[in-house]
Amino acid sequence: MAQETPVTFLTQDAYDRLAAELEELSINGRNEIAKRIEAAREEGDLKENGGYHAAKDEQGKIEARIVQLTNLLRAATVGDAPESHGVVEPGTVVTATIAGDESVFLIGNREIAAGSELPVYSEQSPLGAAILGLNIGEKTEYTAPNGRQIAVEITKVETYAGQ
Secondary structure: OOOOOOOEEEOHHHHHHHHHHHHHHHHHHHHHHHHHHHHHHOOOOOOOOHHHHHHHHHHHHHHHHHHHHHHHHHHEEEOOOOOOOOEOOOOEEEEEEEOOEEEEEEEOOOOOOOOOOOOEEOOOOHHHHHHOOOEOOOEEEEEOOOOOEEEEEEEEEEEOOOO
């Protein structure tokens, strides 16, 4: 059974930036790496050709990023960040007390806040899944990857204003 791709919220700016990156990689990135591979091939023995192997590794990374961006953009819901109504949802900035310490972070895809210092937790992360749908003042616990139960209290939910 195929795993369903989760829908991701992206601001219009993030969508445009990622679409431009995809176009750049699909055209110029692929052409440039093909030229590097061909030039390395012409040097002869491929078994001991470091330039060839480096170019092939780079080609793999480019193709993986193209697939990642294509899937992300295909499944994205694009628009303004949701207006905050005190409920934790994708695209909101959350202030929470986590294990006694105050943290401020964005719920959503890390691509939304690229270039920002704001930490991002996906809706599928243990923390994100535990707090999604909670209101200001509500408390919960989640299980950290190390197995510990961690207490969380939502103290503030704001509209994400971008970078």
